[in-house]
Structure formats: structure tokens, C-alpha cells
Amino acid sequence: MNRCTHCNVLIFDERQVCPLCHKVLDQAPDHMPDLPEDFALLTAPYPDVRDIKMRIRRWMHVLLFLLILGQAIAVAVDYFTTPGYWWSIISGIVVLYIYLFLVYWIRHDSGYALKVGLLLGFTMLLLLGIDHFTGAHGWALEYAIPGLILFGDVLVFFFMALNRQTWYSYTMLLLFVMVCSVVLLILYLTHQVHNVVMPVLCVCVTGGFLLLTVIFGDRQMTGELKRRFHV
Template sequence: MSKCRHCNIEITDDTQVCPLCRCVVEVDEHTDNRYPDIRFRTQKLHLAVRIFLFVAIILEVLFVYLNYKFYHGILWSLITGAGFAYIYFIARFAILNDNADYRAKFLTLTFFGILYVILIDVCIGYHGWSVNFVLPGGLLFVDLAIVILMFVNRRNWQSYIMLEISMIFLSAIPLLLMKFHIVTETFISGVAFVVSVLLFVGTVIIGDRRARMELKRRFHMR
């Protein structure tokens, strides 16, 4: 039987990390606070995900047949298939995967969500609204979420610096697409890039020594 010294709870299953704070647990037989065995709950979640995958495959085969049989210029079965895949990815990566950091989960799911919206735009004839508005809008949403998370997690705000750097590179994608005339609305894309840059610069300036220490640690600088 294990105990988390940080949360002061006892864990009855065989996990080596605390389900609440992800800290390494220690063996301890003397404690009053008990955390229930989570194995049965996890097994049920895995079973539910497998059932969903099976049902999704059957439905997608049916949708492909109907789309082929009654085709009217829109590959709507591709949209449903990508939607099923995205839901399955959320379940496997965001819910059942305990190893991935929540920041990586948030950024990855947002990124693939934007790609899914772009796919919808392409399948219905491509009008450009996905790359002109949804793509930079999604990037601005991530920047806003970073600010909120930094305020909520004030003791560890410097851990979001690498995410801010990633957002600068991602926000440069719409600017690059302008060169190929894929993105035609320049204002919101420019705003997304400027906000990402200012968020990083502001963090470094306001964070001062802690921000510089975090950058040195991340990039292995002396």
C-alpha cells in the first residue's frame, strides 16, 4: 500500500505516482486517508473507448457507402471520419494517457482541432474562412489560456515559457501562408503573431531573474 506525502492520501492500487499530483508515492502502512482503487475505473474507460472505436468504424463504413451512393459534390463522410478519429484521439491522448503533460495535451488538441475545422472547409468547397479566421483565432485562444493558467498557477508560472515560444512559431504559420496567398485576411493573423511575441517578451521582462533562469535551464545555457 502506497502513500503520497504531498497529498497525504493512501493509494490502494499498484501505481507508482499519485493520481492527483503526479508525485512519486511511498510505501506506508499507517495512514487514515485512503484513495480508492482506480484500476476498475480505468478499465471501464478503456472498455468504453474500445466500444466507441468499434461503433465508429461501423458507422464510418456506412457513411462512406452512403456518401458514395448519393454523392452530391461534398465528401461529408471524410468529415465524419475525421470527427470520429478526433474524438478517439481525445480519449486516448487526453483522458487515458497519464504520462503526457497537460500543457502538451492542451496545445496538441487545440492544434488538431484547428486542422479538423480546416478539413471541413476543404470538404465543403474551401472558402478560406478556416485559415483566415479559425486558425489565428485558435492561436489567440491559446495565448489567452496561457495567461489564465499563469495566473492560476502563479507559483510555477515560468513553466509556460516554452509554450509561449512554441506559440510564436505557430503564430508565424499564417504569416507564411500569406506568401502563398492561402491566407488573405492579414489583420487577425498579424494580431495573433504580435500577441504571441508580446506575451513572451512580457513574461521575460516581468519575470526577470526567474524567467531568465528558466530559459537557461531549458536551453542548457550557463
């Protein structure tokens, strides 16, 4: 154990200078009559975690670099092959979307249901944006988003089957998919969507799925709704 004669404290660390005042330390005497004998044993070392933190950050930097490199190549190819049509802007949005999503998925600690719900929601917005940017043909609302909603149903079913003990914890995700289906139907009824098949299919599939969980879920389902909606 060392001693700082300026601060008048003993220093447990194996170091040359005092962490408090930066004065060079002296060797503490072996026996200090004013202190209990076990005073030098009262603490344990700490791990050096700086390398671990650095490694995680480095991986994120590598990922960002690769995505930027990919986008730069896309811009170059776009410029030399199709100079009048800037499709690389779309790829840029997709690259940004992928990066932000990966950062969120890796770093954020919310459950899968919330992450998947957000993924579905933002993907819908992304599809709408791409549709709008490429001439507003309406394919996003007519086909892509209904397809995504049905994919959402499959995902919820998959999660519930995989995690049977707490299947009810995906109820909110199912409700979100149901809300999206109903919005799609409303868009059809207000003539924003022209194809009747997909909205009706979405409402029927999701509604049927929800009905099944309510009927067979019994108390677990009502318990989940009570918890989720408690005021």
C-alpha cells in the first residue's frame, strides 16, 4: 500500500501518483498503529473494462463504414449508368433505415414485440415514402402494406408458438396489426385504396386471429388486457 503525504491518505491502488492530487506516492509503513490490521485488505481490485467498451464501439464503426461505402458505390453506379434517374436516393434511405434499425435493435432493450411493432410501423412509412418518390402509383397501399400486415400476423403467430408460456405478451402487437388492418379498410371505404381483396383479407385474417386468442386465451388474455390498459 502507498501513501500520499499531501492528501494524508493511504492509496490501495498499485500506482505511482496520487489519484486525488497527482503527487508522487511514498511507500506506506508496514505497521500503522492507528489503523486496524486488516485495513489494507478491505477492498478488491476492479476489472479494466475499457477494451471491452472500445471493441463494441469499433464494431459499430465498421458497420457504419461498410454502409457508407456501399452507398457511395451505389451513388457512383447511379451517376455513370442512369444519370437522369436518382435511384441511389432510395438506396440511401434504405441504408439509413437499416443502420438506425440495427442500432436500435442492438442497443435498445425493449422486448421483441415492441421492436417488431416499430419495425412494421417504420417499414410501412418507408414503403409509402418510396411509392411517393417513384411516382405515387399506389402499390404501397394496394399490395405492399397489406402484405406486411399479413406478414405481421405470421410473425405474431410465430412468436406466440415459440413462446407459449407467455403467448399473451404479444397481444399488443396483434392489436397493432389489427388497427393497421382497420385503417386499411377505412382507406378502401374512403376510396383511397381501390382493391377490395387485400383490406378485407387483412381484417378477416387478423380479426379471426384476435378472436381466437380472446376465446381460447380466456383468463390469461383478459388478465393481459387488464394489465396493459390499467389506469
